[in-house]
Amino acid sequence: DANPLVIFTPSGKRGRFPVGTPVLTAARQLGVDLDSVCGGRGICSKCQITPSFGDFPKHGVHVEKTALSDWNAVEQRYEDKRGLTPGRRLGCQAMVQSDVVIDVPAESQMHRQVVRKRVEAREIVMNPSTRLYYVEVEQPDMHEPSGDLERLVKALRSDWDLPDLEADIGVLKMLQPALRKGNWTVTCAVHLGDATFSPRIMHVWPGFYDGSIYGLAVDLGSTTIAAHLCDLQSGEVVASSGVMNPQIRFGEDLMSRVSYSMMNAGGADEMTRAVREGMNALFVQVATEAAIDRNLILDAVFVCNPVMHHLFLGIDPFELGQAPFALATSEAISLRAMELDLNLHPAARVYLLPCIAGHVGADAAAVALSEAPEQSEELLLVVDVGTNAEILLGNTKKVLACSSPTGPAFEGAQISSGQRAAPGAIERVQIDPATKAPRFQVIGSELWSDDPGFEAAVANTGVTGICGSGIIEMVAEMRLAGLLDGSGLIGSPEQTGSSHCFLDGRTHSYLLWDGTALGGPKITVTNRDIREIQMAKAALYSGARLLMDKFGVDRVDRVVLAGAFGAHISPKHAMVLGMIPDCPLDKVTSAGNAAGTGARIALLNTDARRDIETTVHNIHKIETAIEPRFQEHFVNASNIPNAVEPFRILRT
Numbered sequence: 001d002a003n004p005l006v007i008f009t010p011s012g013k014r015g016r017f018p019v020g021t022p023v024l025t026a027a028r029q030l031g032v033d034l035d036s037v038c039g040g041r042g043i044c045s046k047c048q049i050t051p052s053f054g055d056f057p058k059h060g061v062h063v064e065k066t067a068l069s070d071w072n073a074v075e076q077r078y079e080d081k082r083g084l085t086p087g088r089r090l091g092c093q094a095m096v097q098s099d100v101v102i103d104v105p106a107e108s109q110m111h112r113q114v115v116r117k118r119v120e121a122r123e124i125v126m127n128p129s130t131r132l133y134y135v136e137v138e139q140p141d142m143h144e145p146s147g148d149l150e151r152l153v154k155a156l157r158s159d160w161d162l163p164d165l166e167a168d169i170g171v172l173k174m175l176q177p178a179l180r181k182g183n184w185t186v187t188c189a190v191h192l193g194d195a196t197f198s199p200r201i202m203h204v205w206p207g208f209y210d211g212s213i214y215g216l217a218v219d220l221g222s223t224t225i226a227a228h229l230c231d232l233q234s235g236e237v238v239a240s241s242g243v244m245n246p247q248i249r250f251g252e253d254l255m256s257r258v259s260y261s262m263m264n265a266g267g268a269d270e271m272t273r274a275v276r277e278g279m280n281a282l283f284v285q286v287a288t289e290a291a292i293d294r295n296l297i298l299d300a301v302f303v304c305n306p307v308m309h310h311l312f313l314g315i316d317p318f319e320l321g322q323a324p325f326a327l328a329t330s331e332a333i334s335l336r337a338m339e340l341d342l343n344l345h346p347a348a349r350v351y352l353l354p355c356i357a358g359h360v361g362a363d364a365a366a367v368a369l370s371e372a373p374e375q376s377e378e379l380l381l382v383v384d385v386g387t388n389a390e391i392l393l394g395n396t397k398k399v400l401a402c403s404s405p406t407g408p409a410f411e412g413a414q415i416s417s418g419q420r421a422a423p424g425a426i427e428r429v430q431i432d433p434a435t436k437a438p439r440f441q442v443i444g445s446e447l448w449s450d451d452p453g454f455e456a457a458v459a460n461t462g463v464t465g466i467c468g469s470g471i472i473e474m475v476a477e478m479r480l481a482g483l484l485d486g487s488g489l490i491g492s493p494e495q496t497g498s499s500h501c502f503l504d505g506r507t508h509s510y511l512l513w514d515g516t517a518l519g520g521p522k523i524t525v526t527n528r529d530i531r532e533i534q535m536a537k538a539a540l541y542s543g544a545r546l547l548m549d550k551f552g553v554d555r556v557d558r559v560v561l562a563g564a565f566g567a568h569i570s571p572k573h574a575m576v577l578g579m580i581p582d583c584p585l586d587k588v589t590s591a592g593n594a595a596g597t598g599a600r601i602a603l604l605n606t607d608a609r610r611d612i613e614t615t616v617h618n619i620h621k622i623e624t625a626i627e628p629r630f631q632e633h634f635v636n637a638s639n640i641p642n643a644v645e646p647f648r649i650l651r652t
C-alpha cells in the first residue's frame with residue numbers, strides 16, 4: 001500500500017490512508033479516542049492534535065514538516081479568535097500528506113483520564129451519561145413534511161450514530177426558535193440513556209454552544225452535605241461547597257431522626273422537605289461560586305447512608321430503625337431531579353448509588369467504587385470513619401463489608417473538651433516521653449504551642465477544644481509517654497512523674513492547655529474521655545477483625561483510612577491505639593473523602609455505575625450485631641493497644 005502511514009500516540013494505533021484524509025477521519029476509522037463536538041466542522045476545537053517531525057526509528061518512519069496539509073482558513077479563523085496552542089492543529093482540518101506521527105493530547109481525548117493523586121485508587125476515565133453534539137439540520141420542506149424534532153433526530157442519527165432520541169416538552173418548546181436562530185444548526189445535550197431512561201435530548205442551543213454542561217457529585221451526610229460541581233466535558237471540579245444538614249434540628253444522630261419520624265405524624269416528610277431545601281440552597285451556593293446558571297446542571301449523583309437515602313427519597317425510614325433493618329430497595333436508583341424537588345435543569349437526572357445493606361449504605365458503595373478493593377491483588381482494608389464506621393475488606397477474590405457502631409467520639413463528641421474539626425481545635429499532639437510536657441497544633445495555624453509567637457498566631461480563634469484526630473493523637477501519645485496504663489487509666493502525678501496529671505474526682509485527668517489567662521478554656525483529658533475513645537476504637541477494630549476472621553486471615557496488606565476524619569488521622573497513632581489491625585505503617589494511607597470521590601466517579605463515568613451495581617451484588621455483608629465473635633473481639637480490643645495482638649510499632 002503506497003498510502004501514507006499514520007501513527008497515533010499514545011495509543012500506538014496505526015493505519016494507511018489516502019493523501020487528503022482529515023486526521024479526525026483517520027482517528028475515527030482506527031478507533032483512536034479523539035474528541036469532537038462539532039463533527040469536524042472546525043467550530044469546537046476539541047479535536048486538537050500535535051504532529052511530530054523527524055526520525056522515528058521505532059516506527060520506521062521519517063516525518064517531514066509537510067506531512068500534513070498547510071494551516072487552512074478555518075484554523076486561521078480559530079487562531080485569530082481564540083489562539084491555538086503552538087504546535088497544535090485542528091484534527092478535522094489538517095489532512096494527511098505523507099507518513100506522519102500524531103500525538104493526541106490528554107485534553108483532546110474524549111475518554112480522558114482525570115488525574116488522581118493516589119495511584120493505588122481507581123482511575124477516573126471520562127464517560128459521562130450526558131454529552132454535547134452539534135448538528136446541521138435539514139430545513140423543512142413543503143413537499144416532504146416532517147417535524148423539526150424528527151429532522152433533528154435524523155441528523156443526530158446520521159452524524160453521530162445516536163439511536164432514535166426522545167425529547168421532553170421543554171425541548172420541543174425551545175427547538176423551533178433555536179433552529180431558526182442558529183440558521184438550522186443547533187447544539188444538543190443528549191442523555192445517552194440507562195436502565196431506567198431511554199436516550200433523550202435534554203436541551204438545545206442555537207448554533208454552536210461554546211459553554212459547558214455540569215453535574216453534581218453530592219455526599220449527603222447526616223451532619224453535612226457536600227457538593228462538588230463538575231464540568232461534564234473536562235471532568236474538572238469547578239466548585240465545591242458544603243452546608244450543615246438542616247435535619248440536625250430533628251436529631252443529631254440518625255437514630256434520633258428515625259425516632260422523630262416514629263413519634264411524630266408527618267415527621268419523615270418534614271425531614272425530607274428540610275434536606276431537599278438544604279440541598280437546593282447548596283446548589284445555589286456552588287453555582288454562584290462557579291458563576292454558572294443552575295440550569296446548566298444536567299446530572300447529579302448522590303451518596304448517603306441508608307437513613308439519609310430513605311429520607312431524601314421521601315421514604316419513611318421506620319424499618320431501618322429495627323431488626324432486620326430492611327431497606328425499601330438496595331438497588332441503584334435513577335430518577336428526574338424534578339421528582340425530588342431539586343432546582344436544577346428541568347430535565348436533569350439523578351442517580352443514587354446502590355446500598356450494600358440496611359446498615360451499610362450508598363456511601364460505603366461509593367467508597368468501594370473509589371478504592372476498588374475488588375480489583376486489588378493485595379488484601380485491602382478500607383475504613384470509613386464516622387459515627388458509624390463502614391468497613392470493607394477484600395481483594396480480587398472476594399469483598400466483605402460491615403458497619404460498626406463507633407459512636408461520635410471520633411468526631412469530638414462526648415469528649416469533655418471535644419469539638420468538631422474547626423479553626424481553634426487541637427488536631428496534633430506530641431508528649432515528650434522524658435519531660436511528659438505536651439505540645440500541640442491547632443487547626444488554622446502552622447505553629448506548635450511551644451513555638452515563639454504561638455499565642456499571637458491563634459489570637460483570633462483561641463484554643464477552643466480538641467477535635468477527633470487530636471484526641472486520637474492525645475490518647476496514643478499519653479500511652480507512649482507512660483501517662484496511661486494499658487487498661488486506659490491515667491496515672492497520678494507520682495506514678496507518672498508529670499505535674500500535668502491531677503486528681504479529678506475519683507480518677508486522674510491530664511491538663512493539656514490552660515487558656516484561662518487568655519480568656520480561653522482549660523483543656524483537659526479525663527478518664528471518661530479515654531473510656532469513650534477506648535469504646536470507639538474497640539468497635540472499629542472489632543469490625544475489621546470480624547471481617548478478617550470471615551476472610552480467614554490474620555493480617556491485611558494495606559489499610560486505607562477514608563472519610564473527612566480519616567484524612568486527618570495519623571496512621572501511627574491509630575495503630576498505637578489499636579484502632580486498626582497491625583500493618584506496616586507505609587501501607588496505611590488516607591483516601592480523604594472517598595465517598596465523595598466515588599460519587600464523582602459515578603457522575604463522570606456511566607460504566608462505573610454498572611460496575612458498582614455489580615460489585616455491590618457480590619459484596620458479602622456481615623451483620624456485626626448478630627456475630628458473637630464481634631463481642632469477643634470488642635472485649636479484647638479495649639486495652640491500649642489491644643490485648644489480642646502485639647503491635648509492631650510498640651516493639652520497635
Ligand code: FES
Pocket residue numbers: 024035036037038039040041042043044045046047090091092093
Ligand atoms: Fe470540532 Fe475539529 S472537530 S473543530
